[in-house]
Amino acid sequence: MRARLNEISKRFGGTVALDELTLDLPAGSVVAVLGLNGAGKSTLLKVMAGVSALDAGTVLYDGEVFHRERLDLRRRLLFTSESPMFFPGKSVLRNLAVFLEVYEKNAAEREERIVELLQETGMAGLVLKEAGTLSRGQVWKLALACAVAVRPELWLVDEPFASGMDVLGLAAFKRVARSLADEGGLVIYTTQLAEMAVGFADYICLLNEGRVALWESSESVKRRLKDEGVEVAELFRGMREEIP
Ligand SMILES: Nc1ncnc2c1ncn2[C@@H]1O[C@H](COP(=O)(O)OP(=O)(O)OP(=O)(O)O)[C@@H](O)[C@H]1O
Numbered sequence: 001m002r003a004r005l006n007e008i009s010k011r012f013g014g015t016v017a018l019d020e021l022t023l024d025l026p027a028g029s030v031v032a033v034l035g036l037n038g039a040g041k042s043t044l045l046k047v048m049a050g051v052s053a054l055d056a057g058t059v060l061y062d063g064e065v066f067h068r069e070r071l072d073l074r075r076r077l078l079f080t081s082e083s084p085m086f087f088p089g090k091s092v093l094r095n096l097a098v099f100l101e102v103y104e105k106n107a108a109e110r111e112e113r114i115v116e117l118l119q120e121t122g123m124a125g126l127v128l129k130e131a132g133t134l135s136r137g138q139v140w141k142l143a144l145a146c147a148v149a150v151r152p153e154l155w156l157v158d159e160p161f162a163s164g165m166d167v168l169g170l171a172a173f174k175r176v177a178r179s180l181a182d183e184g185g186l187v188i189y190t191t192q193l194a195e196m197a198v199g200f201a202d203y204i205c206l207l208n209e210g211r212v213a214l215w216e217s218s219e220s221v222k223r224r225l226k227d228e229g230v231e232v233a234e235l236f237r238g239m240r241e242e243i244p
Helices: 041-049 091-101 109-122 136-150 167-182 194-199 219-230 234-236
Strands: 003-012 017-027 029-035 054-063 062-068 077-080 154-157 186-190 203-206 210-215
Touching: 003 041, 003 109, 017 054, 017 203, 029 041, 029 167, 029 194, 041 077, 041 154, 041 186, 054 186, 062 219, 091 136, 109 167, 109 203, 136 167, 136 219, 154 167, 167 186, 186 234, 194 234, 203 219, 210 219
Parallel strands: 029 186, 029 203, 077 154, 154 186
Antiparallel strands: 003 017, 003 054, 054 062, 203 210
């Protein structure tokens, strides 16, 4: 799925979180969104998920205007927030079943991939455990399993690398994100870890005060780092005005 953000704005009282932001996000890619605290990263994901309403501008998915009432478009995307949504009173397995139901996906078709993800992340033994008793990292692994169950065309993920997931979970996140992108999906995740972003993304999007300060392929960023011997932190400190 491709996305276009057309002069989108979002205010909270006197605070401008997104400021007439315009961006084209190509299908089949993983995009890392970086920016200082308060730059607008989480707000961007929330408005793209329909969790938060826009004040102005439009979000288009595959050319269609998105709004909260477009349930058909909402079923094509999955938002994994910093504290992923789950049903605490239900088992891990039942949580997965609810996601499959809500997204109207066929359980039989997804079974193998879900089991593979649960095994890969060390969650296979926890399927009957009440989700409310899981650790923070385990909740995130459940969220990864939900992503595998849903296989969204647009996956919005808030701070996966600050999730508390162990090496198994982080490797699984990367594998799932890459496989969704390989199938033409779009994965957008936020992070503060610039080195990680350059190592795992097709594009780097740097936000500054609710606007795009930099949009560049991570290959190109990598080249600049190699050729110019620039430190990653230094590169991101010099926020260039470069809006696609
Ligand atoms: N519900 C809210 N009410 C008031 N202000 C808000 C709300 N949500 C976000 N903001 C403000 O909007 C701006 C952008 O916030 P946002 O959470 O999108 O930033 P961020 O880039 O994700 O930050 P961080 O790196 O700290 O997570 C900030 O100035 C924040 O204080």
